[in-house]
Amino acid sequence: MKNPPSLDSLITALRVLPGVGPKSAQRMAYHLMQRDTAGADRLARAIDHARSHLKHCARCNTFSESELCGVCADPQRRQDLLCIVEMPADEMMIEQTRSYDGLYFVLMGRVSPLDGLTARDLPLEQLARRALDGTVSEVVLATNFTAEGEATAHVLHTLLKDRGLTLTRIARGLPVGGELEYVDPGTLAQALYERRGIKD
Structure with missing residues (x-):
């Protein structure tokens, strides 16, 4: 039938x-x-x-019903700090932490050769204009810690290095409340590698 x-x-x-x-x-x-x-x-x-x-925010490229999204239109946000994420869902997760008060740029994708997506499929010209507007001083690369996210971070680093910006990458490590015996070896190795001093 x-x-x-x-x-x-x-x-x-x-x-x-x-x-x-x-x-x-x-x-x-x-x-x-x-x-x-x-x-x-x-x-x-x-x-x-x-x-x-829905359309794209003129400044950060996320979804918005107006020219500027709510985050970009907020005068209380730090204008000198720009966090680059892959998707709007990533921005929402960072916002939920209430630990970041800068602005964003949303790539709406990632470099993924297996899916036929290359750097040419990302809005890199728009990102460069945004990051090099004379106001931004630090760019936080907050792509995912997957092969695709790391490839995307590499492309972004290559694009923005030597441009007078401070480039940072979100850290990897153990989850809050995590027990060492249950953590995967890659995460544990990265946590050891990115260890930092203890403040008094």
């Missing part, structure tokens, strides 16, 4: 979501059409609204 074309179209559309395979997409489609038609309507309206209202 074949699905009606409109249902097949919905299943195919749901498969664009990361981590959603054919079976998951089919289950979602059946659920939306049979058990939660109100949810399906809300989802359709939300996607349509987001597509028509």
